[in-house]
Amino acid sequence: MIAYLTQLSSPFSQLLANAFRQRNIDVVSGILSDTDTVIDFFVATENNPPAGDTFDVINGIDSKLIMDTFSHLVSAPVVALNQVLPFMGKSDMKRICFLSSSLASINMCAETTGYAYNMSKAALHMILSVAWNHYQPEDYSFRLYDPMTQGQMDHRVTAEIAAETFVEYCVKERAYDPPNMRKERNDERLIMRDALGREWPW
Protein backbone atom coordinates (compact mmCIF):
# COMPACT_ATOMS: atom_id res chain seq x y z
CA MET A 1 0.00 0.00 0.00
CA ILE A 2 1.07 3.60 -0.53
CA ALA A 3 0.48 6.71 1.56
CA TYR A 4 0.76 10.10 -0.09
CA LEU A 5 1.92 12.78 2.36
CA THR A 6 1.46 16.39 1.32
CA GLN A 7 4.94 17.22 2.56
CA LEU A 8 7.85 15.44 4.16
CA SER A 9 9.90 18.43 5.29
CA SER A 10 8.57 18.94 8.81
CA PRO A 11 9.73 16.82 11.75
CA PHE A 12 6.15 15.70 12.39
CA SER A 13 5.59 14.57 8.81
CA GLN A 14 8.80 12.56 9.05
CA LEU A 15 7.45 10.87 12.16
CA LEU A 16 4.28 10.08 10.23
CA ALA A 17 6.26 8.70 7.32
CA ASN A 18 8.21 6.43 9.68
CA ALA A 19 5.01 5.23 11.32
CA PHE A 20 3.54 4.32 7.93
CA ARG A 21 6.72 2.55 6.86
CA GLN A 22 6.75 0.51 10.08
CA ARG A 23 3.41 -0.87 8.89
CA ASN A 24 4.94 -1.75 5.50
CA ILE A 25 3.16 1.13 3.81
CA ASP A 26 5.28 3.03 1.31
CA VAL A 27 5.35 6.80 1.52
CA VAL A 28 5.42 9.19 -1.43
CA SER A 29 5.13 12.94 -1.78
CA GLY A 30 5.40 15.61 -4.46
CA ILE A 31 4.11 15.37 -8.01
CA LEU A 32 2.83 11.97 -9.14
CA SER A 33 3.91 11.34 -12.70
CA ASP A 34 3.31 7.61 -13.15
CA THR A 35 -0.34 7.27 -14.07
CA ASP A 36 -0.33 3.65 -12.87
CA THR A 37 0.43 4.68 -9.29
CA VAL A 38 -2.32 3.72 -6.86
CA ILE A 39 -2.52 5.82 -3.71
CA ASP A 40 -4.27 4.23 -0.75
CA PHE A 41 -3.94 7.01 1.82
CA PHE A 42 -3.95 10.74 1.22
CA VAL A 43 -2.50 12.41 4.31
CA ALA A 44 -2.49 16.20 4.73
CA THR A 45 0.06 17.00 7.39
CA GLU A 46 -0.22 20.80 7.53
CA ASN A 47 -1.32 21.63 11.05
CA ASN A 48 1.06 24.01 12.79
CA PRO A 49 -0.48 27.22 14.12
CA PRO A 50 1.44 30.19 12.74
CA ALA A 51 3.70 32.30 14.91
CA GLY A 52 2.01 35.59 15.77
CA ASP A 53 -1.55 34.25 15.84
CA THR A 54 -2.02 36.00 19.18
CA PHE A 55 -4.05 39.07 18.26
CA ASP A 56 -7.67 39.60 19.22
CA VAL A 57 -10.60 41.54 17.82
CA ILE A 58 -10.06 44.48 20.14
CA ASN A 59 -6.38 45.12 19.69
CA GLY A 60 -5.93 44.46 16.00
CA ILE A 61 -6.34 41.88 13.28
CA ASP A 62 -3.36 40.66 11.26
CA SER A 63 -5.18 40.06 8.00
CA LYS A 64 -2.04 39.03 6.13
CA LEU A 65 -1.32 36.33 8.69
CA ILE A 66 -4.89 35.03 8.38
CA MET A 67 -4.70 34.89 4.60
CA ASP A 68 -1.22 33.30 4.59
CA THR A 69 -2.38 30.71 7.12
CA PHE A 70 -5.46 29.90 5.07
CA SER A 71 -3.30 29.46 2.00
CA HIS A 72 -0.98 27.07 3.85
CA LEU A 73 -3.52 25.10 5.90
CA VAL A 74 -6.45 25.02 3.47
CA SER A 75 -5.74 25.98 -0.12
CA ALA A 76 -2.53 23.97 -0.54
CA PRO A 77 -3.74 20.64 0.92
CA VAL A 78 -7.12 20.90 -0.83
CA VAL A 79 -5.44 21.44 -4.18
CA ALA A 80 -3.12 18.53 -3.38
CA LEU A 81 -6.10 16.31 -2.56
CA ASN A 82 -7.75 17.24 -5.83
CA GLN A 83 -4.57 16.29 -7.69
CA VAL A 84 -4.16 12.97 -5.87
CA LEU A 85 -7.80 11.84 -6.11
CA PRO A 86 -7.39 10.40 -9.63
CA PHE A 87 -4.69 8.11 -8.24
CA MET A 88 -6.95 6.78 -5.47
CA GLY A 89 -9.82 5.43 -7.53
CA LYS A 90 -8.32 1.95 -7.97
CA SER A 91 -7.35 1.55 -4.31
CA ASP A 92 -9.27 -0.77 -2.02
CA MET A 93 -8.56 1.59 0.87
CA LYS A 94 -9.36 5.06 -0.54
CA ARG A 95 -8.73 6.88 2.73
CA ILE A 96 -8.46 10.65 3.05
CA CYS A 97 -6.75 11.82 6.25
CA PHE A 98 -6.34 15.35 7.61
CA LEU A 99 -4.86 16.74 10.79
CA SER A 100 -6.88 19.38 12.58
CA SER A 101 -7.64 20.52 16.12
CA SER A 102 -10.47 20.77 18.58
CA LEU A 103 -9.59 24.48 18.63
CA ALA A 104 -11.51 24.67 15.36
CA SER A 105 -14.72 23.36 16.90
CA ILE A 106 -17.13 26.28 16.57
CA ASN A 107 -19.31 24.74 19.26
CA MET A 108 -16.52 24.36 21.79
CA CYS A 109 -13.99 27.10 20.99
CA ALA A 110 -13.34 29.24 24.06
CA GLU A 111 -10.40 31.12 22.62
CA THR A 112 -10.08 34.85 22.06
CA THR A 113 -6.92 34.55 19.97
CA GLY A 114 -5.88 32.18 17.21
CA TYR A 115 -8.13 33.55 14.47
CA ALA A 116 -5.78 32.54 11.67
CA TYR A 117 -5.57 28.89 12.67
CA ASN A 118 -9.14 28.43 13.93
CA MET A 119 -10.89 30.12 10.99
CA SER A 120 -8.73 28.21 8.51
CA LYS A 121 -9.41 24.84 10.09
CA ALA A 122 -13.13 25.53 10.46
CA ALA A 123 -13.21 26.32 6.73
CA LEU A 124 -11.29 23.13 6.06
CA HIS A 125 -13.86 21.12 8.02
CA MET A 126 -16.59 22.38 5.71
CA ILE A 127 -14.55 21.54 2.61
CA LEU A 128 -13.98 18.04 3.95
CA SER A 129 -17.68 17.74 4.63
CA VAL A 130 -18.34 18.52 0.96
CA ALA A 131 -15.64 16.02 -0.04
CA TRP A 132 -17.24 13.42 2.23
CA ASN A 133 -20.66 14.00 0.65
CA HIS A 134 -19.09 13.60 -2.78
CA TYR A 135 -16.82 10.62 -2.20
CA GLN A 136 -18.25 8.56 0.63
CA PRO A 137 -20.79 6.95 -1.72
CA GLU A 138 -17.79 5.83 -3.81
CA ASP A 139 -16.36 3.98 -0.77
CA TYR A 140 -13.87 6.62 0.25
CA SER A 141 -13.39 6.96 3.99
CA PHE A 142 -12.12 9.89 5.98
CA ARG A 143 -10.02 10.46 9.08
CA LEU A 144 -9.97 13.90 10.69
CA TYR A 145 -7.73 13.93 13.70
CA ASP A 146 -6.60 16.25 16.46
CA PRO A 147 -3.14 15.02 17.53
CA MET A 148 -3.40 17.19 20.67
CA THR A 149 0.12 18.47 20.32
CA GLN A 150 -1.06 22.03 20.85
CA GLY A 151 -4.03 23.97 22.08
CA GLN A 152 -6.27 24.48 25.02
CA MET A 153 -6.33 20.95 26.39
CA ASP A 154 -4.33 19.86 29.39
CA HIS A 155 -3.70 16.41 27.99
CA ARG A 156 -1.14 17.23 25.36
CA VAL A 157 0.79 14.32 23.96
CA THR A 158 4.27 14.13 22.51
CA ALA A 159 4.83 14.43 18.77
CA GLU A 160 6.01 10.81 18.64
CA ILE A 161 2.86 9.48 20.29
CA ALA A 162 0.66 11.81 18.25
CA ALA A 163 2.21 10.59 15.01
CA GLU A 164 1.89 6.96 16.01
CA THR A 165 -1.73 7.25 17.12
CA PHE A 166 -2.68 9.26 14.02
CA VAL A 167 -1.27 6.62 11.70
CA GLU A 168 -2.98 3.92 13.75
CA TYR A 169 -6.22 5.83 13.35
CA CYS A 170 -5.60 6.15 9.60
CA VAL A 171 -4.97 2.49 8.92
CA LYS A 172 -7.46 0.73 11.15
CA GLU A 173 -11.01 -0.08 10.26
CA ARG A 174 -13.56 1.07 12.66
CA ALA A 175 -15.49 -1.13 15.02
CA TYR A 176 -18.59 -2.90 13.83
CA ASP A 177 -21.79 -1.04 14.52
CA PRO A 178 -25.23 -2.56 14.23
CA PRO A 179 -26.89 -1.73 10.91
CA ASN A 180 -29.81 -0.08 12.63
CA MET A 181 -27.42 2.54 13.96
CA ARG A 182 -26.38 3.51 10.49
CA LYS A 183 -25.99 7.23 11.13
CA GLU A 184 -23.84 6.48 14.15
CA ARG A 185 -21.33 4.41 12.25
CA ASN A 186 -18.10 6.35 12.18
CA ASP A 187 -17.45 5.77 8.51
CA GLU A 188 -20.94 6.85 7.54
CA ARG A 189 -20.51 10.36 8.76
CA LEU A 190 -17.59 12.74 8.94
CA ILE A 191 -16.25 13.15 12.45
CA MET A 192 -13.24 14.68 14.18
CA ARG A 193 -11.52 12.64 16.87
CA ASP A 194 -8.63 13.60 19.12
CA ALA A 195 -5.66 11.59 20.34
CA LEU A 196 -7.68 10.41 23.34
CA GLY A 197 -10.36 9.00 21.06
CA ARG A 198 -12.94 11.66 21.83
CA GLU A 199 -15.25 12.93 19.13
CA TRP A 200 -15.49 16.71 18.87
CA PRO A 201 -18.57 18.57 17.69
CA TRP A 202 -18.31 20.95 14.78
Added chain:
Amino acid sequence: MENRKALVTGADRGLGYCLVQELLQRGYIVYAGKFLENYQLLEKLNDQYPETLHIVRLDMESEESIRAAYREVCLTTDSLDLFISDAAYMEGPPSSDFQGELPIDTALMEKSLQVNALGPLICVNVFFPLLERGEQKRLCFVSSEVSSIYLSNRTNGFRYLMSKTALNMAVRMMHNSLFVKGYTFRLYQPGYMRRMQPDGSLMSRSERQIDPQYAAAIAMGQFLNDKPDEQRLEMMCYNGLGWPF
Protein backbone atom coordinates in the same frame (compact mmCIF):
# COMPACT_ATOMS: atom_id res chain seq x y z
CA MET B 1 -34.13 60.50 22.69
CA GLU B 2 -31.23 60.65 20.27
CA ASN B 3 -31.48 58.42 17.20
CA ARG B 4 -29.57 55.18 17.38
CA LYS B 5 -26.91 54.65 14.75
CA ALA B 6 -26.22 51.58 12.66
CA LEU B 7 -23.63 50.50 10.12
CA VAL B 8 -24.82 48.00 7.48
CA THR B 9 -22.36 46.39 5.06
CA GLY B 10 -23.45 45.08 1.67
CA ALA B 11 -26.40 47.47 1.54
CA ASP B 12 -26.57 47.92 -2.24
CA ARG B 13 -29.27 45.34 -2.79
CA GLY B 14 -31.17 42.39 -1.40
CA LEU B 15 -31.21 41.71 2.31
CA GLY B 16 -28.74 44.49 3.15
CA TYR B 17 -30.79 47.08 1.32
CA CYS B 18 -34.01 45.89 2.95
CA LEU B 19 -32.36 45.99 6.38
CA VAL B 20 -31.41 49.62 5.74
CA GLN B 21 -35.02 50.38 4.85
CA GLU B 22 -36.26 48.70 8.02
CA LEU B 23 -33.80 50.61 10.20
CA LEU B 24 -34.63 53.97 8.62
CA GLN B 25 -38.32 53.31 9.21
CA ARG B 26 -37.49 52.70 12.87
CA GLY B 27 -35.69 56.04 13.18
CA TYR B 28 -32.10 54.81 13.04
CA ILE B 29 -29.36 56.89 11.48
CA VAL B 30 -27.89 54.42 9.02
CA TYR B 31 -24.44 54.24 7.49
CA ALA B 32 -24.96 52.03 4.46
CA GLY B 33 -21.97 50.32 2.89
CA LYS B 34 -22.01 50.65 -0.89
CA PHE B 35 -19.90 48.55 -3.24
CA LEU B 36 -21.83 47.84 -6.44
CA GLU B 37 -21.71 50.76 -8.86
CA ASN B 38 -24.51 49.40 -11.05
CA TYR B 39 -27.02 49.53 -8.19
CA GLN B 40 -28.51 52.96 -7.36
CA LEU B 41 -31.20 51.83 -4.92
CA LEU B 42 -29.50 53.48 -1.96
CA GLU B 43 -29.29 56.80 -3.81
CA LYS B 44 -33.04 56.67 -4.45
CA LEU B 45 -33.65 55.85 -0.80
CA ASN B 46 -31.51 58.82 0.14
CA ASP B 47 -34.09 61.12 -1.46
CA GLN B 48 -36.58 59.81 1.08
CA TYR B 49 -34.23 59.94 4.07
CA PRO B 50 -31.73 62.72 3.33
CA GLU B 51 -30.99 63.39 7.00
CA THR B 52 -30.62 59.87 8.32
CA LEU B 53 -29.13 57.81 5.50
CA HIS B 54 -25.41 58.09 4.85
CA ILE B 55 -24.01 56.14 1.94
CA VAL B 56 -20.44 55.05 2.56
CA ARG B 57 -18.13 53.46 0.03
CA LEU B 58 -17.13 50.09 1.52
CA ASP B 59 -15.23 47.24 -0.12
CA MET B 60 -15.04 44.36 2.34
CA GLU B 61 -12.15 42.81 0.43
CA SER B 62 -9.95 45.81 1.23
CA GLU B 63 -8.76 46.66 4.73
CA GLU B 64 -7.86 50.13 3.46
CA SER B 65 -11.41 50.63 2.22
CA ILE B 66 -12.75 49.62 5.64
CA ARG B 67 -10.41 52.09 7.31
CA ALA B 68 -11.42 54.83 4.86
CA ALA B 69 -15.08 54.12 5.61
CA TYR B 70 -14.32 54.43 9.32
CA ARG B 71 -12.74 57.83 8.78
CA GLU B 72 -15.76 58.95 6.75
CA VAL B 73 -18.26 57.75 9.36
CA CYS B 74 -16.26 59.51 12.08
CA LEU B 75 -16.93 62.83 10.35
CA THR B 76 -20.61 62.69 11.38
CA THR B 77 -20.77 60.51 14.48
CA ASP B 78 -18.70 59.45 17.43
CA SER B 79 -20.68 56.30 18.20
CA LEU B 80 -22.38 53.29 16.62
CA ASP B 81 -25.05 51.23 18.34
CA LEU B 82 -25.60 48.47 15.86
CA PHE B 83 -23.34 46.72 13.36
CA ILE B 84 -24.84 44.50 10.66
CA SER B 85 -22.52 42.51 8.44
CA ASP B 86 -24.34 41.50 5.28
CA ALA B 87 -21.80 41.89 2.48
CA ALA B 88 -20.97 38.63 0.76
CA TYR B 89 -19.15 37.36 -2.28
CA MET B 90 -20.79 34.35 -3.88
CA GLU B 91 -20.12 34.86 -7.58
CA GLY B 92 -17.47 33.39 -9.78
CA PRO B 93 -17.01 30.30 -11.94
CA PRO B 94 -17.49 26.75 -10.60
CA SER B 95 -13.83 26.42 -9.67
CA SER B 96 -14.28 24.89 -6.22
CA ASP B 97 -15.50 21.46 -7.29
CA PHE B 98 -13.57 18.28 -6.55
CA GLN B 99 -12.54 16.82 -9.90
CA GLY B 100 -14.60 19.50 -11.60
CA GLU B 101 -14.24 20.82 -15.11
CA LEU B 102 -12.19 23.77 -13.84
CA PRO B 103 -9.12 23.49 -11.60
CA ILE B 104 -9.61 24.64 -8.03
CA ASP B 105 -9.05 28.39 -8.01
CA THR B 106 -7.29 29.21 -4.76
CA ALA B 107 -7.34 32.96 -5.49
CA LEU B 108 -11.15 32.90 -5.54
CA MET B 109 -11.22 30.76 -2.41
CA GLU B 110 -9.12 33.39 -0.68
CA LYS B 111 -11.24 36.24 -2.03
CA SER B 112 -14.29 34.49 -0.62
CA LEU B 113 -12.68 34.12 2.78
CA GLN B 114 -11.56 37.73 2.71
CA VAL B 115 -14.96 39.23 1.88
CA ASN B 116 -17.20 36.84 3.81
CA ALA B 117 -15.20 36.12 6.96
CA LEU B 118 -12.17 38.35 7.34
CA GLY B 119 -13.92 41.56 6.24
CA PRO B 120 -16.54 41.43 9.03
CA LEU B 121 -13.83 40.69 11.59
CA ILE B 122 -11.73 43.65 10.42
CA CYS B 123 -14.83 45.85 10.45
CA VAL B 124 -15.54 45.12 14.09
CA ASN B 125 -11.91 45.80 14.96
CA VAL B 126 -11.69 49.04 12.98
CA PHE B 127 -15.08 50.42 14.12
CA PHE B 128 -14.53 49.29 17.69
CA PRO B 129 -13.89 52.82 19.06
CA LEU B 130 -17.33 53.90 17.77
CA LEU B 131 -19.04 50.72 18.95
CA GLU B 132 -17.56 51.21 22.41
CA ARG B 133 -19.37 54.55 22.68
CA GLY B 134 -22.67 53.10 21.44
CA GLU B 135 -25.43 52.17 23.86
CA GLN B 136 -26.83 49.10 22.11
CA LYS B 137 -23.55 47.26 21.47
CA ARG B 138 -25.14 44.71 19.19
CA LEU B 139 -23.15 42.92 16.49
CA CYS B 140 -25.15 41.07 13.84
CA PHE B 141 -23.73 38.81 11.17
CA VAL B 142 -25.57 37.34 8.23
CA SER B 143 -24.37 33.78 7.75
CA SER B 144 -25.92 31.11 5.58
CA GLU B 145 -27.86 27.88 5.65
CA VAL B 146 -24.92 26.29 3.83
CA SER B 147 -22.43 27.16 6.58
CA SER B 148 -23.55 24.30 8.83
CA ILE B 149 -21.09 21.41 8.71
CA TYR B 150 -23.54 19.26 10.63
CA LEU B 151 -26.27 19.70 8.02
CA SER B 152 -23.99 19.87 5.02
CA ASN B 153 -25.32 18.00 2.01
CA ARG B 154 -23.58 19.68 -0.92
CA THR B 155 -21.25 17.54 -2.98
CA ASN B 156 -19.34 20.30 -4.72
CA GLY B 157 -18.90 24.06 -4.86
CA PHE B 158 -17.34 24.56 -1.44
CA ARG B 159 -15.99 28.13 -1.85
CA TYR B 160 -18.91 30.11 -0.42
CA LEU B 161 -19.77 27.39 2.11
CA MET B 162 -16.36 27.26 3.71
CA SER B 163 -16.11 31.05 3.90
CA LYS B 164 -19.35 31.26 5.87
CA THR B 165 -18.19 28.47 8.18
CA ALA B 166 -15.04 30.51 8.80
CA LEU B 167 -17.28 33.50 9.55
CA ASN B 168 -19.15 31.44 12.14
CA MET B 169 -15.84 30.66 13.83
CA ALA B 170 -14.79 34.32 13.76
CA VAL B 171 -18.11 35.29 15.34
CA ARG B 172 -17.64 32.63 18.03
CA MET B 173 -14.24 34.09 18.90
CA MET B 174 -15.53 37.68 18.87
CA HIS B 175 -18.30 36.54 21.16
CA ASN B 176 -15.70 35.02 23.48
CA SER B 177 -13.96 38.40 23.70
CA LEU B 178 -16.81 40.87 23.63
CA PHE B 179 -19.82 39.37 25.39
CA VAL B 180 -18.11 39.96 28.73
CA LYS B 181 -17.73 43.60 27.69
CA GLY B 182 -21.46 44.05 27.23
CA TYR B 183 -21.80 43.19 23.54
CA THR B 184 -24.56 40.95 22.28
CA PHE B 185 -24.49 38.97 19.07
CA ARG B 186 -26.78 37.74 16.34
CA LEU B 187 -25.82 35.14 13.77
CA TYR B 188 -28.61 35.02 11.22
CA GLN B 189 -29.39 32.45 8.58
CA PRO B 190 -31.74 34.24 6.16
CA GLY B 191 -32.56 31.31 3.93
CA TYR B 192 -32.30 31.12 0.18
CA MET B 193 -33.37 34.52 -1.12
CA ARG B 194 -34.48 35.87 -4.42
CA ARG B 195 -31.92 38.18 -6.00
CA MET B 196 -32.71 41.88 -6.24
CA GLN B 197 -32.05 43.43 -9.64
CA PRO B 198 -30.68 46.99 -10.15
CA ASP B 199 -34.23 48.29 -10.66
CA GLY B 200 -35.35 46.75 -7.36
CA SER B 201 -37.27 43.87 -8.91
CA LEU B 202 -36.68 40.34 -7.68
CA MET B 203 -35.37 37.45 -9.74
CA SER B 204 -36.46 33.96 -8.78
CA ARG B 205 -34.80 30.68 -9.63
CA SER B 206 -36.72 28.41 -7.30
CA GLU B 207 -40.00 28.29 -5.44
CA ARG B 208 -37.95 27.71 -2.30
CA GLN B 209 -36.54 31.22 -2.46
CA ILE B 210 -37.89 33.86 -0.12
CA ASP B 211 -38.14 37.59 -0.62
CA PRO B 212 -35.38 39.68 0.96
CA GLN B 213 -38.02 42.07 2.35
CA TYR B 214 -39.51 39.15 4.27
CA ALA B 215 -36.11 37.96 5.49
CA ALA B 216 -35.23 41.51 6.56
CA ALA B 217 -38.45 41.98 8.49
CA ILE B 218 -37.81 38.73 10.38
CA ALA B 219 -34.18 39.71 10.91
CA MET B 220 -35.17 43.03 12.45
CA GLY B 221 -37.10 41.22 15.15
CA GLN B 222 -34.11 39.06 15.92
CA PHE B 223 -31.54 41.86 15.65
CA LEU B 224 -33.29 44.51 17.71
CA ASN B 225 -35.11 42.55 20.41
CA ASP B 226 -33.27 41.39 23.51
CA LYS B 227 -33.13 37.68 24.37
CA PRO B 228 -33.27 36.07 27.81
CA ASP B 229 -30.15 34.04 26.99
CA GLU B 230 -27.84 36.58 25.43
CA GLN B 231 -24.79 34.68 26.68
CA ARG B 232 -25.60 31.94 24.19
CA LEU B 233 -24.29 32.27 20.64
CA GLU B 234 -26.68 30.60 18.27
CA MET B 235 -27.18 30.69 14.54
CA MET B 236 -30.85 31.51 14.05
CA CYS B 237 -32.82 30.70 10.96
CA TYR B 238 -35.38 33.12 9.51
CA ASN B 239 -38.06 30.69 10.63
CA GLY B 240 -36.99 31.10 14.26
CA LEU B 241 -35.26 27.75 14.60
CA GLY B 242 -31.73 27.35 15.88
CA TRP B 243 -29.30 26.09 13.26
CA PRO B 244 -26.43 23.77 14.27
CA PHE B 245 -22.84 24.61 13.45
